[in-house]
Amino acid sequence: MIDTLWLIGIGTGSPAHVTGEGMAAIRDASVILMPHKGQGKDDLAELRHRIIKASGSEAEIVPFDYPLRDENLPYLERVESWHDEIAKRWHAASDKNTPPGPVALLVWGDPSLYDSTLRIAQRLVPKPEIRVFPGVTSIQALTAAHAIPLNDINGPIHITTGRRLRDEGWPEGVERVVVMLDGEAGFQQFQSEDMMIWWGAYLGMQEQILDRGHISEAAERIVATRKEARARHGWIMDTYLLSRNA
Structure with missing residues (x-):
């Protein structure tokens, strides 16, 4: 179960885009959920790993696979269903005997701008305490x-x-x-x-x-x-x- 969720903006590709506050949050998190977005996007995961290493974090890194959208559904229904499934995978990943403490997600860009991480977080039951660490936007x-x-x-x-x-x-x-x-x-x-x-x-x-x-x-x-x-x-x-x- 996720009691505390930290959403950390990591900019658009440079480790230097992460703020000092964001780096401290990565270092202090107990668990970091690591999305795998499929073949051809391994460099996105690699960048996240470089940022985590640069922060000095000793958090447990827990991978999870990103679901695919159902292209047969109407657009809004497709996105809603996709978000529901992502939330389920966050829960499943964080329930695998992970240590207590803040669970972090490293969000590409900034969690507040054309990103659905905050909306997905609202689907978690029970609702965790959510904190956002802003990052550089595209x-x-x-x-x-x-x-x-x-x-x-x-x-x-x-x-x-x-x-x-x-x-x-x-x-x-x-x-x-x-x-x-x-x-x-x-x-x-x-x-x-x-x-x-x-x-x-x-x-x-x-x-x-x-x-x-x-x-x-x-x-x-x-x-x-x-x-x-x-x-x-x-x-x-x-x-x-x-x-x-x-």
Whole structure:
């Protein structure tokens, strides 16, 4: 049973992204649950192990396999069912004669931004005491890598997903949009507009790839880069910023 759950943001690929507070939490945790996300994503687990080693932690590391989503279900039902199963696997992993004390999960990026770890934690019964240790987000890593500000002077910023961008188009009332979780390169729909894109994949990792430019000349190049990188690594995480006020 999980009495105390620590959700520790570990940034987007660099051990240096973990805050001092996060490192102390990793060091003080009794158990660290280690997700295995399937073939081709072993480098994600390897990064977590490097961070744990750097912290000086002596926690018991308990692996668990991530379930697959049921693609036959409608989207929201599919996600709900998936989250239920993940929560069950957390419980099963932490019940295997693990030592008492805080159970930790190392969360890619930050637990508060387009991440469902907190929602999954609410499914645990009985509900544990939850503490969050924030980490560097992919948005921060993207703007830092390109050395650009996130917003225009006194300007709003809109953060959305690739799915919503494709289904709903450009959000009203904003000049800049950050897009996350876009497996379909939704920026291609704006190739006819005078718009800038700042794109990055594997942000913070040694494999980091960056590109920038006007959509009309950069879109095709970024799509080709994504395809090649996914084939080489077996997975890809990327984020981008679009601006109509270039």
